[in-house]
Amino acid sequence: MSELGKKTLLIVDDEPDIRHLLSDALAQKGYQVFDAQNGVMMWQCLEEHSVDLILMDLYLQEEDGLQLAREVRERFDMPIMMLTGKGDETDRILGLELAADDYMMKPFNLRELTARIHALLRRSNRNMPTQTLSTDHDCLYFGKWILDLTSRQLRDQQGDEVILTLGEFSLLETLATRPDRVLSREQIIDLSRGLETEVFDRTVDVLILRLRRKLEANPKAPEFIKTQRGLGYLFQGPVSKSVS
Structure with a gap:
């Protein structure tokens, strides 16, 4: 700036x-x-x-x-x-x-x-300095991943950060905070703060593909973001949350 x-x-x-x-x-x-x-x-x-x-x-x-x-x-x-x-x-x-x-x-x-x-x-929020993961932050834990909701960062257990776009982070936050729950594309759009501008159903599909490439060991057989045909998407738990 x-x-x-x-x-x-x-x-x-x-x-x-x-x-x-x-x-x-x-x-x-x-x-x-x-x-x-x-x-x-x-x-x-x-x-x-x-x-x-x-x-x-x-x-x-x-x-x-x-x-x-x-x-x-x-x-x-x-x-x-x-x-x-x-x-x-x-x-x-x-x-x-x-x-x-x-x-x-x-x-x-x-x-x-x-x-x-x-x-x-x-x-x-680019005016905020980059922060390391901390127990003072609200974090979600799933698989090898740590999603820091406070600093809006995704890291693995070794501390390596995976860069997410605004839309990707908001979509992942929406899914991971509602594990084991099927969400339609319309619900995802309504719940995702990073998708405030006009979007199409296909936009959600594109963002899901991008997240799978970054999160999943095998994007074609996802462990976390599951497709529910005719219904939408489900984030497979368990997901645990840190205690601030």
Whole structure:
């Protein structure tokens, strides 16, 4: 985060008019804003500044915005909002699958965009220092995993952290706090704080797949997140909770 407590945003878009419009509008809202027209400039900015959120164009002229988002997610945990001029639901799902936290289509309403940015930043809690797992934290224990609900971290018993996106963590928290209970997709969407923006049933399925890849020894034969055909999903216990 930049000086004076301002949140820092990075706009990655190859259209100068879009970059200038967003930069001016978001700066007026009190954000510090940097912009990049390609991946090279994006990485340079990320190396030089602490960025709190990225707005990424899905369709760059000479680069794949989805691939850039995936590469960013491998190294950083800030929220990523994808922007696109196409309204195909497949693009929305694909963007989520490749690490986006939210999604808006061009042309967009600036008021709605800034509201979503604010919501993502509020939920990310990136102003809080990283904390180690502690008995003072509310933690859930299942298998070899420890889910710290206070610091919003997932670690194994050796202390190695697995990075989760906002949506992934919120979905895992929703399931793990309700073990051995079948939840429909609609219930999961209602209960997951990280899925506040418009989502489809398929979004839940995509997030489940991503969580299985990170949690399960064999994602095709999951130990924890079970599919209940025609009903939804069930988190297989036992799950124990720490005593603060």
